[in-house]
Amino acid sequence: MRRRYLSLAMSMLFATAFGAVAADNSSPQALIAKGEYLAIAADCGACHTPPKEGAAMSGGYAIQSPLGTVFASNITPSKVAGIGNYTEQDFARAVRDGINKQGQYLYPAMPYTSYSRITDADIHALYAYFMHGVAAVDRPAPQTHLPFPFNIRSSMALWNTLFSNNKPFIAEKSASQEINRGNYLVNALAHCDTCHTPRIALMGQEDSKALSGGSLGSWYAPNITPDKTSGIGGWSSDNLAHYLKTGHVAGKAQAAGPMAEAVEHSLQHLSDADINAIVAYLQQLPAIKNTAMNSGESKSRDSYGAASNTEQQMRGDVATADPGWKIYSGSCANCHQANGEGTSYYPSLFHNSATGADDPSNLVSAIVNGVHRNVNGQQIDMPAFGPDANFTVRLTDRQIADVSNYVLKTYGNPKVSVTAAQVKEIREGGPKPLLAKLTAPSVMIGAVVVVVLILALLLLWASKRRKKHVARK
Numbered sequence: 001m002r003r004r005y006l007s008l009a010m011s012m013l014f015a016t017a018f019g020a021v022a023a024d025n026s027s028p029q030a031l032i033a034k035g036e037y038l039a040i041a042a043d044c045g046a047c048h049t050p051p052k053e054g055a056a057m058s059g060g061y062a063i064q065s066p067l068g069t070v071f072a073s074n075i076t077p078s079k080v081a082g083i084g085n086y087t088e089q090d091f092a093r094a095v096r097d098g099i100n101k102q103g104q105y106l107y108p109a110m111p112y113t114s115y116s117r118i119t120d121a122d123i124h125a126l127y128a129y130f131m132h133g134v135a136a137v138d139r140p141a142p143q144t145h146l147p148f149p150f151n152i153r154s155s156m157a158l159w160n161t162l163f164s165n166n167k168p169f170i171a172e173k174s175a176s177q178e179i180n181r182g183n184y185l186v187n188a189l190a191h192c193d194t195c196h197t198p199r200i201a202l203m204g205q206e207d208s209k210a211l212s213g214g215s216l217g218s219w220y221a222p223n224i225t226p227d228k229t230s231g232i233g234g235w236s237s238d239n240l241a242h243y244l245k246t247g248h249v250a251g252k253a254q255a256a257g258p259m260a261e262a263v264e265h266s267l268q269h270l271s272d273a274d275i276n277a278i279v280a281y282l283q284q285l286p287a288i289k290n291t292a293m294n295s296g297e298s299k300s301r302d303s304y305g306a307a308s309n310t311e312q313q314m315r316g317d318v319a320t321a322d323p324g325w326k327i328y329s330g331s332c333a334n335c336h337q338a339n340g341e342g343t344s345y346y347p348s349l350f351h352n353s354a355t356g357a358d359d360p361s362n363l364v365s366a367i368v369n370g371v372h373r374n375v376n377g378q379q380i381d382m383p384a385f386g387p388d389a390n391f392t393v394r395l396t397d398r399q400i401a402d403v404s405n406y407v408l409k410t411y412g413n414p415k416v417s418v419t420a421a422q423v424k425e426i427r428e429g430g431p432k433p434l435l436a437k438l439t440a441p442s443v444m445i446g447a448v449v450v451v452v453l454i455l456a457l458l459l460l461w462a463s464k465r466r467k468k469h470v471a472r473k
Contacts, residue, residue: 028128035129038122041189041274042115043266047072057134058082059141063109066203066217066432068146070109078136088127095123097166098156105156107144108164113205114191117169117184163204182281185274186211190266192278195221195258212288217430218369219257220361222301222353223290226283230290234300240279241272246375252302253353256366260373260380268375301357305350305411311338323399324406331385331393332403340411346382348411355412360404364418364426367400386427397423 039045050060059074059082076082083091083101090101098112099105106112118126149155160166169188171180186192197205198214213223213230223231232240239249247255247263255263267275311333314321329338335346342348349355354362370384385395395403397420404418425431 028132031125031128032133033129035125035127036133038126038189039129040266040269041185042118042126043190043262044075046261046265047109048075055135055137055139057130058137058139062142064217064429065107065109066429067150068144070107070144070146071142072109074137074139074141075130076134076137077131078138081138081140082136083130084136088124091127091130092120092123095126098160098164105153105160107146107150107153107156108159108194108203111191111194113164114188114194116164116166117188119169122189159202159204162202176280178277178280179284181274182277182279185270185278186281190262190278192224196224209288211282211285213290215361215430216258218361218365218426219259219430220357220359221259222357223288224282225285225288227287227289229298229300231287232282233287234302237276237279237283240282241275244268244270244275244278247373247380248347248375251348251351254347254371255373256354256362256371257369260371263375264373299356301353301413302351304356304413305340305352307339307341307350308410309339310410322402322406324402324404324409327395327399327403328406331395332407335382340407345380349407350411352412355407358413358416360408360416360418360422361426361430363407363412364400364404364423367395367404368423368427388427397421397427 045056047061047063048057048059049055050058054060055076057075059072061072063070063072074082077084079085083094086094086101094100094106094112096112096116096118098108098110145151169184172183175183193205193210195216196211196214197207198209198212200206211224212227214221225231226233228234235243235249235252239252243249243253243255244263244267246268247260310325311329314325314329336342336349337346340349354366357363366382368384368386368389370389371380371382373380383389383393385393385400387394387396400423401418401420404423408414408416408418
């Protein structure tokens with residue numbers, strides 16, 4: 001797991017109350033502490049701190065995007081490998097506009113479309129923290145090399161024109177201070193919108209459906225509007241606050257994948273006031289029915305299933321038993337229990353949003369990649385069972401499909417099924433967006449061939465026209 005980048009001294013400075021820290025910006029130490037808190041809220045360390053106890057903010061973490069691997073840059077104050085030569089204006093331009101000091105466009109794996117809303121005061125505090133609260137690391141991060149045409153960074157200028165509003169946050173006069181704070185956290189610092197908002201073919205956010213759920217390659221970020229079926233309308237304020245702080249609410253959901261990283265590196269460290277502000281903001285949003293989820297069902301994702309005695313029934317007839325049950329009995333029942341009810345450590349498989357969803361991506365991804373998060377110093381771990389897992393038990397795509405179907409049929413949404421082909425697709429990064437498909441090498445070569453053929457036909461047609469014209473003379 002990636003290293004927490006909080007120092008004990010800085011933690012003590014902001015843990016008392018964020019408001020108290022923010023009120024005294026005349027002190028350089030308080031300004032740096034405020035900047036560190038903001039960097040945690042913005043989840044900078046999750047990407048810019050390499051895994052396995054890497055140096056804080058030194059970059060190198062590989063972000064798997066649908067268009068290729070993007071490496072997070074070194075953002076320590078190193079003058080040779082990081083941002084030590086950045087002025088505050090350079091820093092603000094990179095954070096808000098996605099353009100570095102050298103004038104190169106950053107890829108939106110860096111969520112500058114959300115960070116564009118960060119206030120001047122918070123940019124000032126963040127700059128103070130990165131320049132004076134982070135140790136310089138003089139090791140360059142690996143360079144990002146995306147395939148053509150995405151390696152032409154200047155092409156991002158057009159994408160930014162279409163999809164980056166670059167508008168500062170403005171508090172709504174009709175909203176309370178708490179709601180406005182939640183709005184700022186959700187849509188600016190914590191950039192929840194970048195994952196939970198669906199995207200169109202060119203991968204820009206579909207803001208008319210903000211926070212109603214979006215694909216994250218292998219994972220799916222669910223609807224977090226107050227819709228009672230596909231969203232969080234059935235969650236209490238305490239449920240939501242507890243989930244953000246711990247990544248787990250019994251009988252509802254547990255954080256895995258990118259959300260587990262957000263809980264581990266960011267959300268669990270926020271003040272109770274900020275967590276409550278996020279909850280208050282989400283609960284007052286207009287509910288959006290996600291038609292891609294639950295397909296008109298009246299049941300919420302976390303309401304499916306019940307304990308099962310299938311384990312005892314099938315043990316007497318192993319020869320004809322469900323192949324998915326065989327996998328479950330041998331690899332899953334020891335932790336999730338024979339009847340699926342789980343333990344205080346491992347979650348129940350019924351009344352579980354991963355098994356009750358219409359999209360099985362999160363269930364399959366959890367099996368393939370495992371679940372890892374560190375909350376309050378306690379490691380929450382489920383081993384990965386995919387073909388490439390560093391674990392004794394490695395399951396094939398067919399076996400993962402079988403056990404997924406057994407779990408769905410027995411404990412979750414029985415209308416959902418999984419094929420081996422779907423498992424392979426999820427294991428390889430999830431469905432490719434249209435933009436990636438259109439720019440795949442085979443498609444690009446095909447497009448060039450088509451263009452050449454069209455030009456050849458046009459030249460042939462023009463040549464025949466000239467010959468006819470000469471013959472008439």
